[in-house]
Amino acid sequence: MPVGVQNYTTHFFVTGDPLIYGVDVSIILVSLAIVYVLTRYRKWGWLWREWLTTVDHKRIGIMYLIAALLMLFRGGVDGLLMRTQLAWPNMHFLEAEHYNQIFTTHGTIMILFMAMPFIFAMFNIAVPLQIGARDVAFPYLNAISFWLFFFGALLFNHSFVIGGSPDAGWTSYPPLADLPFNPGPGENYYLLGLQISGIGSIATGINFFVTILKMRAPGMTLMRMPLFCWSVLAACIIIIFAFPVLTVALALLLIDRIAGAHFFTMFDGGNPMMFVNMFWIWGHPEVYIVVLPAFGIFSEVVATFSRKRIFGYSSMVASMLAIAVISYFTWVHHFFTMGAGPGVNSFFAVATMIIAIPTGVKVFNWLMTMFQGRIRITTPMLWTLGFIPNFAIGGATGVMLSVAPADYQYHNSYFLIAHFHQVLIGGTVYGMLAGMYYWWPKMFGFKLDERLGKWAFWFFNIGFYVCFLPQYLVGFMGMTRRVYIYPPGLGWEIPNLISTIGAYLMGVGFILIVADVVYSIRYGERDLTGDPWDGRTLEWSLSSPPPHYNFARIPRVDSRDAWWEMKQRRQRGEPMEEPEPLRPIHMPKNSGVPFILCVAFFVAGFGFVFNWYVFSVIGLLTVAICLFHRSFDYDTDYYIPVEELEHHEAALGRT
Amino acid sequence: MPNRSGRWLRWIGWLGGCLVVTGCSPEQIVVFHPAGPVAATEERLIWTSIALVSVVVVPVIALMFYIVARYRDRPNNNAPYRPKWSESKTLEIIWWGIPIVIIGILATFTVRDTFALTRPPEKVSSPLTVQVTSLDWKWLFQYPDHGVATVNYCEIPVGRPVQFILTSNAPMNSFWVPQLGGQEYTMPGMAMRLWLQADKPGVYTGRGANFSGRGYAHMTFRVVAVSDDEFNRWAAKVKQTAPPLTEDGYRKLVAQGISPELSFSSYPKGLFEDTIMMEGGMYMKHDMSILGHEKT
Numbered sequence: 001m002p003v004g005v006q007n008y009t010t011h012f013f014v015t016g017d018p019l020i021y022g023v024d025v026s027i028i029l030v031s032l033a034i035v036y037v038l039t040r041y042r043k044w045g046w047l048w049r050e051w052l053t054t055v056d057h058k059r060i061g062i063m064y065l066i067a068a069l070l071m072l073f074r075g076g077v078d079g080l081l082m083r084t085q086l087a088w089p090n091m092h093f094l095e096a097e098h099y100n101q102i103f104t105t106h107g108t109i110m111i112l113f114m115a116m117p118f119i120f121a122m123f124n125i126a127v128p129l130q131i132g133a134r135d136v137a138f139p140y141l142n143a144i145s146f147w148l149f150f151f152g153a154l155l156f157n158h159s160f161v162i163g164g165s166p167d168a169g170w171t172s173y174p175p176l177a178d179l180p181f182n183p184g185p186g187e188n189y190y191l192l193g194l195q196i197s198g199i200g201s202i203a204t205g206i207n208f209f210v211t212i213l214k215m216r217a218p219g220m221t222l223m224r225m226p227l228f229c230w231s232v233l234a235a236c237i238i239i240i241f242a243f244p245v246l247t248v249a250l251a252l253l254l255i256d257r258i259a260g261a262h263f264f265t266m267f268d269g270g271n272p273m274m275f276v277n278m279f280w281i282w283g284h285p286e287v288y289i290v291v292l293p294a295f296g297i298f299s300e301v302v303a304t305f306s307r308k309r310i311f312g313y314s315s316m317v318a319s320m321l322a323i324a325v326i327s328y329f330t331w332v333h334h335f336f337t338m339g340a341g342p343g344v345n346s347f348f349a350v351a352t353m354i355i356a357i358p359t360g361v362k363v364f365n366w367l368m369t370m371f372q373g374r375i376r377i378t379t380p381m382l383w384t385l386g387f388i389p390n391f392a393i394g395g396a397t398g399v400m401l402s403v404a405p406a407d408y409q410y411h412n413s414y415f416l417i418a419h420f421h422q423v424l425i426g427g428t429v430y431g432m433l434a435g436m437y438y439w440w441p442k443m444f445g446f447k448l449d450e451r452l453g454k455w456a457f458w459f460f461n462i463g464f465y466v467c468f469l470p471q472y473l474v475g476f477m478g479m480t481r482r483v484y485i486y487p488p489g490l491g492w493e494i495p496n497l498i499s500t501i502g503a504y505l506m507g508v509g510f511i512l513i514v515a516d517v518v519y520s521i522r523y524g525e526r527d528l529t530g531d532p533w534d535g536r537t538l539e540w541s542l543s544s545p546p547p548h549y550n551f552a553r554i555p556r557v558d559s560r561d562a563w564w565e566m567k568q569r570r571q572r573g574e575p576m577e578e579p580e581p582l583r584p585i586h587m588p589k590n591s592g593v594p595f596i597l598c599v600a601f602f603v604a605g606f607g608f609v610f611n612w613y614v615f616s617v618i619g620l621l622t623v624a625i626c627l628f629h630r631s632f633d634y635d636t637d638y639y640i641p642v643e644e645l646e647h648h649e650a651a652l653g654r655t
Numbered sequence: 656m657p658n659r660s661g662r663w664l665r666w667i668g669w670l671g672g673c674l675v676v677t678g679c680s681p682e683q684i685v686v687f688h689p690a691g692p693v694a695a696t697e698e699r700l701i702w703t704s705i706a707l708v709s710v711v712v713v714p715v716i717a718l719m720f721y722i723v724a725r726y727r728d729r730p731n732n733n734a735p736y737r738p739k740w741s742e743s744k745t746l747e748i749i750w751w752g753i754p755i756v757i758i759g760i761l762a763t764f765t766v767r768d769t770f771a772l773t774r775p776p777e778k779v780s781s782p783l784t785v786q787v788t789s790l791d792w793k794w795l796f797q798y799p800d801h802g803v804a805t806v807n808y809c810e811i812p813v814g815r816p817v818q819f820i821l822t823s824n825a826p827m828n829s830f831w832v833p834q835l836g837g838q839e840y841t842m843p844g845m846a847m848r849l850w851l852q853a854d855k856p857g858v859y860t861g862r863g864a865n866f867s868g869r870g871y872a873h874m875t876f877r878v879v880a881v882s883d884d885e886f887n888r889w890a891a892k893v894k895q896t897a898p899p900l901t902e903d904g905y906r907k908l909v910a911q912g913i914s915p916e917l918s919f920s921s922y923p924k925g926l927f928e929d930t931i932m933m934e935g936g937m938y939m940k941h942d943m944s945i946l947g948h949e950k951t
Contacts, residue, residue: 096869169866175843176826176867266843269938272827273842306726309741315751337829338840339847342773346766353762357754360711364750367718372737374728385723389716396708403761405768406700408837409686412829412864476686478833480864483872490860491683 014164017098024161053590055139056548060146061124062443065436067150068118069514071109072429074157076510078106083467083503086496089488099484100167101186105160107170112194113153115290115424116201118432120149122293123208123232125439129539129546130226132217132555132562137210139588140636145200145207147598152197155605159189163609166190169482171279172253174264174272179257185609191254192605196598198247205239208232217538219557223317226537226560227310230317231296234324238285238292241328246282249275258611276338280331288327291423292320294431295362298384301434302366304533305381306373309561312365319358326355336404337411345404352402359395363388378533379453383434386461390426394419397472412482415475418468425464433513441532445544446524448516456512463505470495470502536564543652549585549640552649582646584639591636597626685833690859690880691852692776693836700768707757772836775816776852782816785809786927789821789828789841789863792870793914797927801890804900806908806917808877812886813856819849820946824909824930825867832861832878840865844935846946853880873913893918 014020038044051059081102085094094102124142128135136142159165163185168177177187212233216225252263253275262270303310310316332340332348340348366388375381397419401410410416441447474495479486486492525532531540538555539546541563559565570576604619606612682688689695725734775782786797787809796809811817821830823841830849831838834857839849853859863874881889900908900919905926908914928946 096872100866100869173827181826181868266826266934269935271935271938273845307728307736308738311741312743312747313741315747335840337838338842339845342770346769349765349769350762353758353765357751357758360754361747361750363715364746367715367722368743368746369741370719370722370726372735372740373726374732374736375723375726376728377723385719388719392712392715396712399708399758399761400701400704403700403704403765405765405772405837406697406704408772408839409694409697409701409833411838412831473684476684478685478831478860478862480831480862482866485872491680 012162014161019098020161027161048592049590052595053143053592055135055143055588055590055594057124057128057136057139057142058443058545058548060142061121063146064117064121064124064149065443067153068114068121068432071114071117071153072510075106075109075114076507078102078109080503080507082106083500085484086486087500088497089486089493091485094484096484097167100169100482101165103482104166104169104172104190105156108156108166108190108194109153110424111170111286111290112197113149113156115428115432116197117149117153118428119235119290119293120145120201120204122228122297122432122435122439123204125443126435126539127208127211127229127232128215129442129542129550130229130537131212131215131220132538132551132557133211133215134550134554134585135588136207137215138207140591140594140630141203141207143591143594144597145204147594148200148203148601149197151598151602151605152193152195152200155196155602155609156189156193158606159186159193163189171283173279174253174256174270174275175266177253178265178270178272179260180266188254188257188609191250191257192608195247195250195254196601196605198243198250201239202243202247205236205243209236209240212236217551217555217557220562223314224557224560224562226296227299227313227316228293228296228537231292231294231299231320234320235289235292237324238289238327242282242285242289245278246286249278249282254608258608273338276335277331280334281328284331284334285327287420287424288323291427291431292323294387294428294435295320297431297435297438298366298387299369300537301380301384301438302369303561304438304535305376305378305384306370307376307534308369308373310365311368311371312361313560315361316365319361322358323355326351326358330355333402333404333407336407349402349404349407353399356395356399356402363392363395378437379448379450379457380434380438380533382454382457383430383437386457387426387430387434390422390430390464394422394426398423410475412480413475414471414479414481417481418471418475421468421471425468438533439539441527442530442539442542442544442546446520446526447532448520449524452512452516452519456509456516458509459512460506460509463502463507463509465502466505467499467502470499474499531563536561538563541566543654547648547652549587549645549648552582552585552645552654553580582642582649584641585645586637586639588637589635593626593630593633597623600626685860688834689836690834690855690857691836692854693772693851694834696768696772697837700764703764704761707761710757711754772850773848775818775850777816779816782818782850783812784818784820785811786820787822787830787841788927788930789823789825789830789867789874790909791825791868791911792863792874793908793912794830794861794863794874794876795908797922798890799927801894802921803890803893803897804919804922805893806914806919807875808879808916810879810881810886810889811851811853812883813853813880815883816850816852819851820927821847821849822927822931822934824934827865828867828871828874829864830861831864832859834859835878838864844931844938846931846936853878856880856882868911870911870913877916894920896920 038047051063054060081094082099085091085099166172166186166189168182168187172187172190175181212229255261256263256265262268264270264272264275266272299310299316329351330348332344333352336345401407401416401419437448437453474492477491479492527544530543541555542550555562600619600622604616604623607615607619687698689698784799786799788795794807795804797804819830821839821841822845823843827840827842829838829840832851835851835853839847857880859878859880861876861878863871897918897920900922902923905923
């Protein structure tokens with residue numbers, strides 16, 4: 001066999017591991033099944049017209065949601081594999097190479113390809129409906145954002161079977177991530193997957209920032225907006241300032257790796273420390289990007305299910321904006337132990353502690369919202385209630401970590417691991433699941449089953465504590481993160497075993513959530529009113545699911561909790577205003593170009609991963625052509641005529 | 656809810672019980688068993704911070720369970736219901752105020768100890784210097800005062816401050832001996848100082864705490880703390896009996912792989928400084944005076 005072909009067969013496809021062969025087989029089977037179903041039921045056209053080319057924020061939101069759940073599955077399986085390896089000392093379930101790849105993909109996927117699309121799903125589903133808009137400010141860009149994320153994630157996930165996964169940790173510090181210590185395509189996958197989806201994230205940040213500032217219904221002043229919209233606005237501000245830093249850091253490291261530059265190399269004047277700084281200048285604000293929208297969701301859920309106004313609205317807004325600003329002054333706490341002087345460490349320690357103050361205030365405000373309310377324990381509320389003790393403990397350990405000298409003992413230990421899982425799962429994942437259960441009827445027209453949902457919650461929540469509380473302990477026992485094996489006799493075995501059991505309980509919780517979705521598609525309670533939870537904000541004034549133009553008439557808002565007030569007025573029998581006559585609605589046209597553009601990005605990225613620049617050139621040229629096409633495309637919008645609107649509204653039982 | 660929270664609490668209690676019965680002996684919780692002043696300071700800070708955060712966390716969790724139990728939406732619940740009550744200046748001042756006070760106290764201790772730990776634990780004229788280099792995947796210790804070197808273990812005298820000067824000739828790692836004190840990174844092209852001191856003789860496990868590749872999990876080392884006399888005897892013995900570390904030998908050490916414990920009677924002159932310069936130190940303007948203790 002010629003050498004080239006031999007290299008191709010041994011290096012291009014990842015070989016030699018039964019786990020990976022298993023994945024190969026299942027990928028092929030699932031792909032075949034999808035192709036078969038689409039062909040058998042003649043759904044290709046439907047897929048293209050209704051989904052791949054859509055610019056409707058609701059559909060884009062649903063696609064984000066599906067992607068996030070798939071990635072939660074992949075990241076979760078990675079987590080379970082790690083926990084299995086660590087269940088007992090001297091296990092040989094995974095070897096070092098494999099373990100290193102798995103913790104790298106676990107972290108990267110959970111943050112970039114699970115948490116980010118999950119929050120974007122919620123942005124897309126709820127924001128335009130809550131502010132009384134018909135779509136986002138830039139619907140076409142919104143589609144591009146989604147497909148960039150999708151193909152970035154797809155590229156990253158290819159590494160598992162083609163070429164090999166990255167293995168330098170989700171933080172990817174050079175020099176370890178630089179070429180001399182990390183040859184092969186794995187690290188390139190990381191850099192390009194993040195880069196491509198990162199461009200999409202910046203665009204989403206800009207898109208929702210503009211949407212919230214410019215597209216609110218008449219009368220909805222900023223201080224009358226639902227708190228979820230405020231949280232999205234705060235998160236968007238952080239995205240716009242933080243993500244470009246990541247873009248630059250990834251680009252420089254990529255140039256190091258593929259063009260032999262020396263930005264971060266160990267020799268020839270490179271400065272690895274610079275990458276660490278840039279990574280965390282993005283990385284710390286990033287955790288607030290993913291947790292602020294969760295705070296917003298909790299605020300909506302708590303008010304709705306306590307049948308009470310949110311307590312301390314202005315204080316909530318102030319604290320979110322304070323968090324957005326202070327989050328830029330804490331990044332060095334990720335490396336107190338990297339030799340910055342005591343002055344620098346003190347500054348960042350105190351800044352980090354200060355951010356706990358507005359966060360704590362929010363918790364008190366949620367409690368006071370429930371106080372003297374009427375609390376209904378539904379699934380979204382259950383995830384919210386589960387969040388509060390979780391985040392209280394996670395926040396407390398966060399304050400402990402910010403104490404710089406004490407951090408010298410926590411840094412890189414399992415104490416840290418337990419802390420950030422507690423805030424990221426307890427905060428972001430609980431928040432997004434609360435949001436998913438809350439807005440599910442709005443998106444799909446039926447509720448998720450409450451009984452299964454509660455089982456899922458209890459498995460996941462109990463599993464969470466069983467999994468992560470022992471990790472605080474084992475951190476104090478000196479166990480460091482990212483070790484794939486440990487000897488017996490250090491007292492680590494029992495806490496690790498318990499932790500593994502907890503991880504599997506969480507896995508059962510996840511399966512129950514999936515079961516809930518599958519069960520409810522068939523048997524879930526249909527939502528015919530559009531307002532299944534007795535909601536407070538404008539999205540509940542629409543039918544479930546809403547028509548593609550959302551609002552036949554743009555609502556007029558004169559208070560917070562606009563929908564609640566309208567319902568109150570109706571209940572009191574106050575005379576309703578005569579509805580305005582319908583007018584034709586201006587809508588964006590669907591387009592296949594965003595999809596093609598992002599396929600081109602994928603091809604270019606794949607070329608860079610393997611240094612096959614022909615692909616890169618073809619891909620980037622196609623990108624340029626797509627952009628050119630859009631610049632001169634004037635046929636991008638249309639009007640829905642009044643007759644059609646009347647027809648739609650009548651079908652929904654609304655006049 | 657009370658029913659369910661009870662179950663939840665029982666689970667946690669059961670977990671805690673398991674740990675006590677089957678688990679680990681208290682000495683294995685190394686961070687809480689300091690063997691020197693640095694680790695002791697850090698332990699004190701940890702307990703202080705736990706106490707301070709508990710002031711907020713415990714009432715918050717208790718309050719949540721109380722509120723949920725009291726204000727459940729049940730037909731016969733006669734608890735007050737005020738759907739429009741959503742502002743209270745007094746309450747808001749209280750819970751902006753309490754965290755501010757707590758953070759103020761904690762910040763004061765933090766800043767004080769952050770500065771204190773950059774200085775030697777005790778004032779002595781001649782602290783011991785140990786130069787530490789992290790390699791793939793082993794630790795090299797050099798004693799400039801004695802001219803000897805070791806791999807994957809080091810001996811230190813009890814009761815005398817030791818300044819570990821840290822660098823790396825491989826991707827960065829982190830030097831951590833929990834019972835003696837917190838960690839500090841070893842970074843190529845940099846020399847960083849970590850003050851530690853052992854007050855009790857003993858063998859303390861250290862480990863590389865920052866992921867550095869395939870052999871990372873095996874990067875543990877022993878720190879042996881012995882009396883001053885024993886330390887000097889040990890150094891003299893290594894000087895007389897161990898083989899020298901040659902340039903060639905060092906190159907072999909740098910190559911990726913795992914190593915047993917080794918001792919060397921000498922090492923190439925200026926090895927530590929040259930490593931730092933080579934790895935990028937020559938491009939940096941930072942102060943290299945902490946290398947001033949070189950006496951080879």
